[in-house]
Amino acid sequence: MDLQLGGRVVLVVGGTGYIGAVVAERLREEGAEVVVASRHPEGGVEIDARDTASVEAGVAAVLQQHGRIDAVVVTAAPSARTLDPARATDPVQVADAIDGKALAFLRVANAVLPTMQEAGYGRIVAISGQNAWLTGNLTAAVRNAALNVAAKSLADAAIGSGVRITVVNPGNVTDDPADAAGGESSPQQIADLVAFLASPRSVVSGESIAIGHRTRGVTAL
Numbered sequence: 001m002d003l004q005l006g007g008r009v010v011l012v013v014g015g016t017g018y019i020g021a022v023v024a025e026r027l028r029e030e031g032a033e034v035v036v037a038s039r040h041p042e043g044g045v046e047i048d049a050r051d052t053a054s055v056e057a058g059v060a061a062v063l064q065q066h067g068r069i070d071a072v073v074v075t076a077a078p079s080a081r082t083l084d085p086a087r088a089t090d091p092v093q094v095a096d097a098i099d100g101k102a103l104a105f106l107r108v109a110n111a112v113l114p115t116m117q118e119a120g121y122g123r124i125v126a127i128s129g130q131n132a133w134l135t136g137n138l139t140a141a142v143r144n145a146a147l148n149v150a151a152k153s154l155a156d157a158a159i160g161s162g163v164r165i166t167v168v169n170p171g172n173v174t175d176d177p178a179d180a181a182g183g184e185s186s187p188q189q190i191a192d193l194v195a196f197l198a199s200p201r202s203v204v205s206g207e208s209i210a211i212g213h214r215t216r217g218v219t220a221l
């Protein structure tokens with residue numbers, strides 16, 4: 001299926017990371033003009049998603065060079081492995097984790113939404129995580145749940161503007177996922193879903209989608 005991404009300008013924030021780099025390559029395969037953003041870019045644009053001024057400057061640079069941004073994928077966030085389990089309920093760690101993931105997404109979305117709404121078209125896709133639905137690690141749960149809620153709120157506000165906002169929720173991410181384990185997915189599998197959601201083919205908005213089998217025993221009504 002042609003995803004109609006040929007010539008579309010797609011900004012991938014966190015595009016040098018484990019998931020982001022594969023997402024960027026998958027979008028290029030579909031013909032998109034991919035701009036990779038990170039704190040240490042190589043041939044891309046510098047964006048520190050923890051800093052509003054950096055986000056706004058990076059988005060402005062992309063708009064100046066390309067004239068538009070058709071889609072944004074936000075994969076920027078510290079790995080869950082960097083979270084200290086012994087500090088899972090520490091308000092300092094929780095607040096920092098929210099800032100590094102949920103608020104990072106919000107800064108990027110806020111920076112691109114006016115341009116997309118003016119154009120009457122846009123796709124924003126965020127990478128969150130299935131920890132949003134699990135207890136046991138408060139830090140991981142809250143940072144992902146906050147992102148999911150923020151994305152849904154923005155999607156609702158954007159109804160009728162042509163901008164669609166979605167979230168992809170992986171569980172454990174590994175190069176060789178075990179289907180029977182539940183909740184596992186690979187960067188390539190994530191990238192395939194993201195490519196669709198970032199494309200004109202997708203009319204999905206306001207959804208948080210678990211990729212791979214949703215973690216066993218977890219449901220939502």
